[in-house]
Amino acid sequence: MKLVLAPMEGLIDAPMRDLLGRIGGYDYAVCEFIRVTEQRLPRRTLLRLCPELASNGHTASGLAVIPQLLGSHPASMARTARQLAELGAAGIDLNFGCPSKTVNRKDGGAILLREPERIHAIVAAVRQAVPADIPVSAKIRLGYEDTALALDNAHAVVQGGAQGLTVHARTKVDGYHAPARWEWLARIRQAVDLPIIANGDIRSVADYWRCREISGCEDIMIGRAAVGCPDLARQIRQSQQGGEQGVMAWPVLAMLVVQMGDELKSAMLERHLASRLKQWLVLLRQFYPEAQQCFERCRPLRLYSEMRPCLIQGSFE
Ligand SMILES: Cc1cc2nc3c(=O)[nH]c(=O)nc-3n(C[C@H](O)[C@H](O)[C@H](O)COP(=O)(O)O)c2cc1C
CATH class of the missing domain: 3.20.20.70 (Aldolase class I)
Structure with missing residues (x-):
C-alpha cells in the first residue's frame, strides 16, 4: 500500500x-x-x-x-x-x-x-x-x-x-x-x-x-x-490503520507557509518567493477557506516581506 x-x-x-x-x-x-x-x-x-x-x-x-x-x-x-x-x-x-x-x-x-x-x-x-x-x-x-x-x-x-x-x-x-x-x-x-x-x-x-x-x-x-x-x-x-483522522489546523499550516518563506528568503528573489507562496495559497484555498482570505490580502503584494505579516495574521484565524 x-x-x-x-x-x-x-x-x-x-x-x-x-x-x-x-x-x-x-x-x-x-x-x-x-x-x-x-x-x-x-x-x-x-x-x-x-x-x-x-x-x-x-x-x-x-x-x-x-x-x-x-x-x-x-x-x-x-x-x-x-x-x-x-x-x-x-x-x-x-x-x-x-x-x-x-x-x-x-x-x-x-x-x-x-x-x-x-x-x-x-x-x-x-x-x-x-x-x-x-x-x-x-x-x-x-x-x-x-x-x-x-x-x-x-x-x-x-x-x-x-x-x-x-x-x-x-x-x-x-x-x-x-x-x-x-x-x-x-x-x-x-x-x-x-x-x-x-x-x-x-x-x-x-x-x-x-x-x-x-x-x-x-x-x-x-x-x-x-x-x-x-x-x-x-x-x-x-x-x-483504522485510526481517527487528525486534520492539520489552518493556523499550523499558515505557520508552515511562513516557515517555508523564511527558509527560501536567502535562496530566491523576494518577488519570486511571493508569487510562489501565492501559488501555494491558491491550492490551499481549495481545502481551507481561511487560505482564501489570506490569498486575497496577499494578492496585491509583490514582496515576501510585505506578505509575511498577512501570513502571520492568517495563522491566528
Ligand atoms: C503544475 C504541474 C506540474 C507537473 N509536473 C509533472 C512532472 O514534472 N512530471 C510528471 O510526471 N507529472 C507532472 N505533473 C502531473 C502530476 O504528477 C499528476 O500526474 C497530475 O497532477 C494528476 O494528479 P492529481 O490529480 O493528484 O493532481 C504535473 C502537474 C501539474 C499540475
Missing part, C-alpha cells in the same frame, strides 16, 4: 518535498522531470535538478526521492539514467504524460503515447543501461487524444522491462480536468502483470478508498492535493 508523492514541475520542488516528508505519510517522492536531449547533461545540472541525489537520495526529513527523465531519444535517455545511477539514484522514473505544448512539440511527454513502440524502445534502453537492482518505472496517461492505445502503452512499458507503472487516469486532451477515469485503471491492472500506481483526483481519504475500490490498485500517487492538503497522506495512513 504505497503512497507516492507526485512530481510537479514548479509546485513540488526540493523544499516542498522536504516539508511534506516532515509531515509524513509518503513512502517516496518522484522528482520533477529532467529534460533529456541529445546533449549530455553535466553532473552539476543533474544535482541541481534533483538536489536530493547529493544526500543519498533523501530529503533532510528522510523522504526517498527518485529522479524522473523526460525525452524521446533512447540512447540519450539511457546515458542519463546511467549517470543518475552513478550518482546513487534508487530508481529511475520515465515521463510519458507531460501535456505541455512545448514539450510535446519537441517530441517529449504525452506525445509518445501515440507510438507504443517508441515507449517500449525507451524503457528497454533505460532498463539495459542501469544495474538490475535499480528499478525502472514509467508514468503514462490513458492516451493522447483518446484511450485507444491505453493497453498497448501499458504493455509497452511492461515488455520494455519496467518494474513499476504509474497511470494518470486522463488523456492528454483531458488535461487536468476532473473526473479522472479510475475505471480505466482497473482495465489496465487486469491486462498487465505489474502492480499499477493509481493517479488522478485523489483529494481526500474518501477518494483514496473509492479509487481503490474502483481501480483495485493498492498503491496511489497524489499530485495537487498533496500541496493543497499537506497532511493528506498522513490522514490516509491513519485511516488505513
Whole structure:
C-alpha cells in the first residue's frame, strides 16, 4: 500500500518535498522531470535538478526521492539514467504524460503515447543501461487524444522491462480536468502483470478508498492535493490503520507557509518567493477557506516581506 508523492514541475520542488516528508505519510517522492536531449547533461545540472541525489537520495526529513527523465531519444535517455545511477539514484522514473505544448512539440511527454513502440524502445534502453537492482518505472496517461492505445502503452512499458507503472487516469486532451477515469485503471491492472500506481483526483481519504475500490490498485500517487492538503497522506495512513483522522489546523499550516518563506528568503528573489507562496495559497484555498482570505490580502503584494505579516495574521484565524 504505497503512497507516492507526485512530481510537479514548479509546485513540488526540493523544499516542498522536504516539508511534506516532515509531515509524513509518503513512502517516496518522484522528482520533477529532467529534460533529456541529445546533449549530455553535466553532473552539476543533474544535482541541481534533483538536489536530493547529493544526500543519498533523501530529503533532510528522510523522504526517498527518485529522479524522473523526460525525452524521446533512447540512447540519450539511457546515458542519463546511467549517470543518475552513478550518482546513487534508487530508481529511475520515465515521463510519458507531460501535456505541455512545448514539450510535446519537441517530441517529449504525452506525445509518445501515440507510438507504443517508441515507449517500449525507451524503457528497454533505460532498463539495459542501469544495474538490475535499480528499478525502472514509467508514468503514462490513458492516451493522447483518446484511450485507444491505453493497453498497448501499458504493455509497452511492461515488455520494455519496467518494474513499476504509474497511470494518470486522463488523456492528454483531458488535461487536468476532473473526473479522472479510475475505471480505466482497473482495465489496465487486469491486462498487465505489474502492480499499477493509481493517479488522478485523489483529494481526500474518501477518494483514496473509492479509487481503490474502483481501480483495485493498492498503491496511489497524489499530485495537487498533496500541496493543497499537506497532511493528506498522513490522514490516509491513519485511516488505513483504522485510526481517527487528525486534520492539520489552518493556523499550523499558515505557520508552515511562513516557515517555508523564511527558509527560501536567502535562496530566491523576494518577488519570486511571493508569487510562489501565492501559488501555494491558491491550492490551499481549495481545502481551507481561511487560505482564501489570506490569498486575497496577499494578492496585491509583490514582496515576501510585505506578505509575511498577512501570513502571520492568517495563522491566528
Ligand atoms: C503544475 C504541474 C506540474 C507537473 N509536473 C509533472 C512532472 O514534472 N512530471 C510528471 O510526471 N507529472 C507532472 N505533473 C502531473 C502530476 O504528477 C499528476 O500526474 C497530475 O497532477 C494528476 O494528479 P492529481 O490529480 O493528484 O493532481 C504535473 C502537474 C501539474 C499540475
